[in-house]
Amino acid sequence: MGDMKQNIKRVAINLFYKKGYYATSMSHIAQGAKIQKASIYHHYPNKEEILVDIFRTTIEDLEKSLESHLKDVRGAENRMCAAIHSHITFHIERQKEAIIADSELRVLTVNNYKTFIRMRDNYERKFQKIIKEGIEEGIFKQSDYKIVSYGILTMCTAVCSWFNNAGRLTKDEVANILVDFIIRGLKGESKPV
Amino acid sequence: MGDMKQNIKRVAINLFYKKGYYATSMSHIAQGAKIQKASIYHHYPNKEEILVDIFRTTIEDLEKSLESHLKDVRGAENRMCAAIHSHITFHIERQKEAIIADSELRVLTVNNYKTFIRMRDNYERKFQKIIKEGIEEGIFKQSDYKIVSYGILTMCTAVCSWFNNAGRLTKDEVANILVDFIIRGLKGESKPV
DNA sequence: GTCTATAGATGGATAGAC
DNA sequence: GTCTATCCATCTATAGAC
Numbered sequence: 001m002g003d004m005k006q007n008i009k010r011v012a013i014n015l016f017y018k019k020g021y022y023a024t025s026m027s028h029i030a031q032g033a034k035i036q037k038a039s040i041y042h043h044y045p046n047k048e049e050i051l052v053d054i055f056r057t058t059i060e061d062l063e064k065s066l067e068s069h070l071k072d073v074r075g076a077e078n079r080m081c082a083a084i085h086s087h088i089t090f091h092i093e094r095q096k097e098a099i100i101a102d103s104e105l106r107v108l109t110v111n112n113y114k115t116f117i118r119m120r121d122n123y124e125r126k127f128q129k130i131i132k133e134g135i136e137e138g139i140f141k142q143s144d145y146k147i148v149s150y151g152i153l154t155m156c157t158a159v160c161s162w163f164n165n166a167g168r169l170t171k172d173e174v175a176n177i178l179v180d181f182i183i184r185g186l187k188g189e190s191k192p193v
Numbered sequence: 194m195g196d197m198k199q200n201i202k203r204v205a206i207n208l209f210y211k212k213g214y215y216a217t218s219m220s221h222i223a224q225g226a227k228i229q230k231a232s233i234y235h236h237y238p239n240k241e242e243i244l245v246d247i248f249r250t251t252i253e254d255l256e257k258s259l260e261s262h263l264k265d266v267r268g269a270e271n272r273m274c275a276a277i278h279s280h281i282t283f284h285i286e287r288q289k290e291a292i293i294a295d296s297e298l299r300v301l302t303v304n305n306y307k308t309f310i311r312m313r314d315n316y317e318r319k320f321q322k323i324i325k326e327g328i329e330e331g332i333f334k335q336s337d338y339k340i341v342s343y344g345i346l347t348m349c350t351a352v353c354s355w356f357n358n359a360g361r362l363t364k365d366e367v368a369n370i371l372v373d374f375i376i377r378g379l380k381g382e383s384k385p386v
Numbered sequence: 387g388t389c390t391a392t393a394g395a396t397g398g399a400t401a402g403a404c
Numbered sequence: 405g406t407c408t409a410t411c412c413a414t415c416t417a418t419a420g421a422c
Contacts, residue, residue: 004387020299022215025415038418039388047416103296106213141377147362147370150355151348158347169340177340184334185378197405219398231400232406240398 005043008033012050017096021051021104051104052112058097059119065090066126076134077183083127084156084179091160092171098160127153134186141188152182198236201226205243210289214244214297244297245305251290252312258283259319269327270376276320277349277375278368284353285364291353320346327379334381345375 001009011032015024026047030037044050069086073079091098105116128149134140156178163174194202204225208217219240223230237243262279266272284291298309321342327333349371356367 002387018299020213020215022213023300026417027415035387036389037416038390041417042387106211107216143374144362144370147367148374150351151371151374154351154355155344155348158343158351162343162347169337174340177337178344181336181341181344181378184381185374188377195405218396220396228405229407230398231408234399235405 002043004033004035004039008035008040008043009050009053013054013096013100016051016054016100016104021100021107048107048109048112051100051107054097055101055104055108055112055116058094058101059116059123061094062087062090063119063123066123070126076130076137076139077187079130080134080186081179081183083130084152084182085175087153087156088159088175088178089171091157092163092174095160095163098157102157102160124149124153131186140186143186148186155182195236197226197228201233201236202243202246206247206289206293209244209247209293209297214293214300241300241302241305244293244300247290248294248297248301248305248309251287251294252309252316254287255280255283256312256316259316263319269323269330269332270380272323273320273327273379274372274376276323277345277372280346280349281352281368281371282364284350285356285367288353288356291350295350295353317342317346324379333379336379341379348375 008029012024012029015028015032019028026037026040029050030040033040040050044053065086066083069082070079073082101116105113108116128145131140131145131149131152135142135145159174159178163171169177201222205217205222208221208225212221219230219233222243223233226233233243237246258279259276262275263272266275294309298306301309321338324333324338324342324345328335328338352367352371356364362370
């Protein structure tokens with residue numbers, strides 16, 4: 001990807017994050033990238049394709065992060081800890097793109113929408129599988145694993161909307177606090193303090 | 194509030210929910226309300242005031258729901274259960290408005306933004322107070338009550354974005370599953386099955 | 387690969403009749 | 405309280421020169 005294309009994408013990420021897709025115009029993006037708005041169309045055929053580009057790299061990188069965190073980790077509890085840690089730290093490190101991917105899904109035209117819903121569902125199913133296995137092995141308490149997975153994932157996704165980089169806690173500290181809370185919720189028994 | 198004003202508001206809620214504030218035009222709203230777009234300005238001075246009206250009633254009703262659920266309830270665990278139940282059922286019953294209030298905050302001009310952020314923070318502080326008291330009384334496990342409160346509230350807010358009215362579970366069943374999960378997370382000990 | 391110029395549609399909002 | 409007509413700004417996207 002050429003320098004200017006990457007530059008346009010970077011500017012778009014900042015603007016879509018700050019103002020949202022519809023409130024950001026091609027003129028704003030052009031201004032940020034220091035070119036004329038017509039020049040953007042040399043790199044992207046239309047506005048939606050900029051958003052699609054952001055969606056694709058974000059979701060793909062999220063999946064890669066999960067896979068690398070789960071590699072060679074065994075046991076439902078350990079795998080759950082690793083998966084949550086991956087999800088939370090990714091949503092903090094890639095805060096802007098994560099917020100875009102979380103809030104602009106409905107902007108997409110039908111084919112793009114279907115593609116990314118499919119990818120998201122596939123990602124969620126990996127969390128559900130871990131919870132289900134933990135319950136079957138008796139490590140996690142019996143509960144509705146689908147509802148619990150929605151709760152856990154939305155809680156950890158939302159971190160990108162309230163985490164403050166200048167705040168009192170690092171991203172790893174926040175991740176550890178939430179991992180503890182979630183594992184207690186899943187196991188329903190106290191860990192030694 | 195006159196019939197037509199209420200009608201306009203109802204149409205706007207449906208459109209802001211489905212397409213978002215910026216993707217909804219005054220023409221769309223007028224079409225839904227079966228009047229001309231100029232007629233809307235007799236009821237609202239501008240587009241933002243429609244959104245502000247939705248925000249105000251939603252947040253006020255959310256606060257009222259919490260207060261009525263907490264009335265005469267004693268003890269941190271009972272109060273937490275009641276507060277979460279209130280939050281979740283409200284976000285399902287008022288799904289559309291809840292999604293709008295959750296996703297269109299950044300649209301507001303500065304004075305309106307400050308007003309609703311203040312109301313939201315005030316609401317969140319009530320949850321934080323219950324968690325803090327529960328920890329001090331030794332009912333809840335020691336943890337960072339602010340981070341945990343963000344986690345709990347965002348998880349329960351997000352219910353409005355995935356709950357399916359035609360799905361297999363009622364809103365009370367979903368609320369109970371999540372209340373159980375959260376209380377286990379806060380207490381860190383298993384309840385008798 | 388970037389530019390100027392512009393098409394063509396749509397946006398929020400107002401004026402003034404009825 | 406609702407209408408028609410219109411203003412003016414801004415939007416996405418394209419044409420064609422350099």
